[in-house]
Structures are given as C-alpha cells and as structure tokens.
Amino acid sequence: MSETHAEHTDAWSEQEPPHADAWSRQESAQTPAAPVASASGGPAVTPADAADAARLVSFGLQPKLLPARDAEYAELLRRYREDPAFARLADAVATGLGLVVLEVSPRAGMAVTAAEDSVFAVRMGDYARRASTDSADRFLHGLAHLAVAAMAFPRPEDLADDAYIGRFTVNGVDAFVRQACLRLEQRAEEAGENTDPASGAPGLEAAWRTYARRSATGATKDARRLAGSTTGIVGKAAAFLTDSGFLQRTGDEGGGSYRTTARYQLQVRDMAGSAAMAELLELGVVPVSDGSATLLPPPEGDDLELAADAGLPFHS
Structure with missing residues (x-):
C-alpha cells in the first residue's frame, strides 16, 4: 500500500512538459484508474467494482424498487450472489453507511435496515x-x-x-x-x-x-x-x-x-x-x-410481568 501511495505522490509532483500533446493529455485523463490489489492477495478491486457495490446499496435503500422491474438491479444482485469478493465489498459499503444487510435475494432485493447510529435511521x-x-x-x-x-x-x-x-x-x-x-x-x-x-x-x-x-x-x-x-x-x-x-x-x-x-x-x-x-x-x-x-384466556400459570426496560422498537 505504501508503494502505491508513493507512486501517486510522484505522479502528482511531476510536471507535464509544456510541449505535451493536448490529445495525449486527454487520452491519459480518460484512462481508468489501476486496480488496487487487496491486502489478502485476492483479486484486485477496481474503482468500478466499488461504484457497482455502492450502486447496489443505493438500490437497497429504495424499498419500493423490485429487482424484477430493474435490469441493472437484478444483474448486481446476481453478481452479489455469485461473486464472494463483490459481496464482501457491498457488505463493507453498507456497514460504512451504518446499514445492516438483512437479506440479498430476488424476492427482497438487497434488504437493509439502519443501525441505531446511522444517518438513515428514523428516530x-x-x-x-x-x-x-x-x-x-x-x-x-x-x-x-x-x-x-x-x-x-x-x-x-x-x-x-x-x-x-x-x-x-x-x-x-x-x-x-x-x-x-x-x-x-x-x-x-x-x-x-x-x-x-x-x-x-x-x-x-x-x-x-x-x-x-x-x-x-x-x-x-x-x-x-x-x-x-x-x-x-x-x-x-x-x-x-x-x-x-x-x-x-x-x-x-x-x-x-x-x-x-x-x-x-x-x-x-x-x-x-x-x-x-x-x-x-x-x-x-x-x-x-x-x-x-x-x-384468549390466559394460559395456566401465566405470571408474565411487564419488563421495566421494554422499549418501543422502530426501524426505518
């Protein structure tokens, strides 16, 4: 990770020659960023992968949206279920946003709920x-x-x-x-x-x-x-x-x-x-x-007491 950071630092510090071709500069700007190798030595994660994972989470934040009615949503769900690395990435994005993934399936889509400290929680x-x-x-x-x-x-x-x-x-x-x-x-x-x-x-x-x-x-x-x-x-x-x-x-x-x-x-x-x-x-x-x-009549031996700390749960 330190070598990658050093390369990026050098790239920012180097000045482009004043006579560089304008078309070359434009071509360079459009070149996709290099994949970042995972610390575990697994498949590299690209910015495009991260964007797709975030896109899937954004779909999950739209409860009325059904995978059956959105081809992109359905494709990202398929990828989540078939690609463990992508699934971990999407889960990490959700966790970072203070969301808990309840289920990922064709019937429910990416079902998420907000953790107590999440900005998405409704108090x-x-x-x-x-x-x-x-x-x-x-x-x-x-x-x-x-x-x-x-x-x-x-x-x-x-x-x-x-x-x-x-x-x-x-x-x-x-x-x-x-x-x-x-x-x-x-x-x-x-x-x-x-x-x-x-x-x-x-x-x-x-x-x-x-x-x-x-x-x-x-x-x-x-x-x-x-x-x-x-x-x-x-x-x-x-x-x-x-x-x-x-x-x-x-x-x-x-x-x-x-x-x-x-x-x-x-x-x-x-x-x-x-x-x-x-x-x-x-x-x-x-x-x-x-x-x-x-x-219904109370069951035999029913001695249920009110819980002193009984809360009233609510989920967004």
Whole structure:
C-alpha cells in the first residue's frame, strides 16, 4: 500500500512538459484508474467494482424498487450472489453507511435496515413530533408500529415462513391494542396496583394507559378521523410503512386494509427479539380472519410481568 501511495505522490509532483500533446493529455485523463490489489492477495478491486457495490446499496435503500422491474438491479444482485469478493465489498459499503444487510435475494432485493447510529435511521421521537407536539404521543406511535408488526405476524411460524403474507386492517390493529390494554389493566387491578400511575412509567405500562384513554376515531364534522385519535395514529403508521415499501394497501375496508411485503417480514424478524414485542404477543390477544382481534384466556400459570426496560422498537 505504501508503494502505491508513493507512486501517486510522484505522479502528482511531476510536471507535464509544456510541449505535451493536448490529445495525449486527454487520452491519459480518460484512462481508468489501476486496480488496487487487496491486502489478502485476492483479486484486485477496481474503482468500478466499488461504484457497482455502492450502486447496489443505493438500490437497497429504495424499498419500493423490485429487482424484477430493474435490469441493472437484478444483474448486481446476481453478481452479489455469485461473486464472494463483490459481496464482501457491498457488505463493507453498507456497514460504512451504518446499514445492516438483512437479506440479498430476488424476492427482497438487497434488504437493509439502519443501525441505531446511522444517518438513515428514523428516530421514533422525530417521527412522532412530525405528527404531533404532544410528547405522550411518542408512546402511541411506537405502540402502533409494534402492534402492526404483531398483527401481521402473530405466530413465530408465520414470521419464519418466507411465503407467508400478513394481512390486517387499521381498525383491527386498534382493536388488538385495546384488547391488550384491557388485559394489562385487569392484571394491574388483580395485583392491587395503581391503574393511574405517574406518567413516567416505562414501556408498555405507560403506553397502554395513554392509549386506552385516547379516542378511537375522534371524527371531525366531515367524518374524517382525527390524526391524534388511535385509528389516526395506526393509519399514519400503516401509511408510512406503505410509502417506505414495507406494506401494500389493498382496500378501504376496516379503516384501510394492508398486506405485508418480503422486506417488512425481514424488518419484523430483526426486531422480533425485543422485550416489548414479546410482551405484547404473550398477552394472548391474537388476530382472527376478519381483521379484528380476540382475547384468549390466559394460559395456566401465566405470571408474565411487564419488563421495566421494554422499549418501543422502530426501524426505518
């Protein structure tokens, strides 16, 4: 590497003779840069390779773009899968941008998600502030995204099955969360706990109380639902995920009906281990075929406690 640097330094320090032919200078400027040999002695990496790898990552940052509809994208995916050196280069580009590669396949393209410190990450606080100035809404927006994921993939086998397509409605998600709120309130009462604690309570414990007290629709005079109502918040979450290429809107019934994409399934897999999502799924509230929700009886010996550090995960 030091010899290469020395050669470049000499090239910059040498002055071209004043009588050099103009055409020769132009030809020289158009000559591609020499490949840089890898430290491991493997195939040389050229600037063109780096550009192609970055191009593939840029495609991955466009969730709505499908490889089947873009020949260049499909070719770069093929190269990624068949050329290990190129795959490592593309992975390195993604890592340098603060991205995590979830999957590279014809069905999902190059599916990436933003690491916490990435410039591409969308913070839940920022997301909520765009919709409302009420700080309490941060919990509600986070809970809405969490509930959409849980409704879309209620069972581990659904999440693991690449062929599975989740379906839900906005009203169904709202009913799902309200049933979960009811279950949490019942547990608090049975345990003799205060059902109206300080607003600083963590995780789901604070979120369910805020959600349960919020109007479901709060419709305006022209029958539109208010953005601050719970169905308005769920609708915003679904619309955001649709605009981001993670969901597809399929109709208007139930406040808006949606189906999942391969990319969204990968995102949910990535966050499935979070304490908050596990807690929500274990409450026994499950979706049924009509897009609503139902409450199952608690299992024997069910002594699940709220996790004090349960966060509300969000992925861009």
